[in-house]
Amino acid sequence: MRVAFMWPAVRMNGWNCHQSGRSCEETFQNHGLACISANLKKHGHDTFLLDLRAMKDWGEFTNRISSEKFDVFAFGSYSVDSQIAEEATRIVRRLKPNVPIIGGGVHISQAECMEFGAADCVVWGEGEEVMLWLLDK
Secondary structure: EEEEEEEEEOOOOOOOHHHOOOOHHOOOOOOOHHHHHHHHOOOOOOEEEHHHHHHHHHHHHHHHHHHHHOOEEEEEEEEEHHHHHHHHHHHHHHHHHOOEEEEEOOHHHHHOOOOOOOEEEEEEOHHHHHHHHHOOO
């Protein structure tokens, strides 16, 4: 399967911050998503990252969602970016209504969310094995 991962960290960092020469703290790659992605690739899945910080605005995100081909949309977020993540799930649901959306990350795990935005399911805690299990179902 082809999995689109999304990192929504624009609340504090801003849109397009990868292009502005900001510090590594503002442009780091999320290790949780990276570990899940690596595990899925190891088991034959294809993954890519949609990092909102590398985009200029919601219009660019919408265009990428419309043009990219993927079977599953997955995301993680910190609490500070949870509203951004929720908006992203609504955009994906509107544009790709049949694509499953899986949420996870610190906010969902710590708040013990049973549902989140337009996500079909949420994962608490470490997601490497759970994501593999969900994709192989």
